Amino acid sequence: MENGRPNRACIAIGSNIEPRAEHLHSGIQSLREKLTPNGSVVAVSRFLETKAVVLPGHAPGSPYLNGACVIETPRSPCELLALCLEIERSRGRDRHAEGRWGARTLDMDLLLFGAQVIHEPGLDIPHPRMLERRFVLEPLAEIAGDWLVPGTAKSVREHLDALEREQTGDGS
Numbered sequence: 001m002e003n004g005r006p007n008r009a010c011i012a013i014g015s016n017i018e019p020r021a022e023h024l025h026s027g028i029q030s031l032r033e034k035l036t037p038n039g040s041v042v043a044v045s046r047f048l049e050t051k052a053v054v055l056p057g058h059a060p061g062s063p064y065l066n067g068a069c070v071i072e073t074p075r076s077p078c079e080l081l082a083l084c085l086e087i088e089r090s091r092g093r094d095r096h097a098e099g100r101w102g103a104r105t106l107d108m109d110l111l112l113f114g115a116q117v118i119h120e121p122g123l124d125i126p127h128p129r130m131l132e133r134r135f136v137l138e139p140l141a142e143i144a145g146d147w148l149v150p151g152t153a154k155s156v157r158e159h160l161d162a163l164e165r166e167q168t169g170d171g172s
Contacts, residue, residue: 005072006038006039006072006073006074007072007073007074007075007113007114008042008070008071008072008113008114009070009071009072009073009077009080009110009111009112009113009114010068010069010070010071010110010111010112010140010144010147011031011068011069011071011084011108011109011110011111012066012067012068012107012108012109012111012127012130012136012139012140013027013028013066013067013068013069013106013107013108014064014065014066014067014104014106014107014135015064015065015104015105015106015107016052016061016062016063016064016065016103016104017062017103017104017105018062020064020065021047021065023091023105023106024047024065024067024106026091026106027087027088027091027106027108028041028044028069030087030090031069031071031083031087034083034086034087035071035072035073035075035083038073038074039071039072039073039074039075040071040072041069041070041071042070042071042072043069043070043143043144044067044068044069044143045067045068045069045139045140045142045143046067046139046142047065047066047067047139048065048066048067048135048138048139049063049064049065049066050063050064050066050134050135051063051064052064061103062103064135066135066136066139067139068111068136068139068140068142068143068144069143070143070144077110077113077116077118077123077125078120078123080110080113081110081122081123084108084109084110085108087106087108088104088105088106088107088108091105091106092105092106093105093106093107109127109130109136110123110125110127111125111126111127111130111136111140112125112126112127112144112147112149112150113125115148115150116150117150117151125150126149126150126151126152130149131149131152131159131163132163134160134163134164134167137156137159137160137163138160140156140160141156141157141160144156145157145160
């Protein structure tokens with residue numbers, strides 16, 4: 001908590017194992033339940049369908065549904081990460097068995113935690129690859145577009161705009 005107010009954090013959510021939408025809704029509902037009475041989910045983006053990343057030597061995976069949410073919580077970043085991992089496990093996710101790029105019932109990544117920059121074993125905030133991923137930035141910009149990404153002096157929306165220009169080859 002900062003100044004007696006709950007911390008704000010952003011979490012990305014995704015699934016590419018059916019029923020994808022049910023997994024996402026269940027993850028958000030679990031957050032709502034587990035954050036009370038002193039925390040809450042304050043915003044949830046729409047869900048965006050995206051193609052799975054195809055890695056060399058791997059078969060194409062099923063499309064993902066991706067979204068994001070903004071929460072308020074008195075928990076620390078480590079406690080919030082532990083909660084997200086617990087919720088993933090409750091939906092049948094086994095991070096060790098699936099491998100780094102495996103299919104997943106529910107993926108919950110802690111993206112931002114207030115204005116903090118954290119580099120600890122198992123926890124990097126801002127999420128180290130969020131600025132490279134349109135499927136993360138697009139839903140996040142919908143609900144937290146003005147949020148300044150710590151260490152960059154740019155908002156989530158500005159990062160999304162820059163990524164879109166880069167991907168379309170428009171350097172203007």
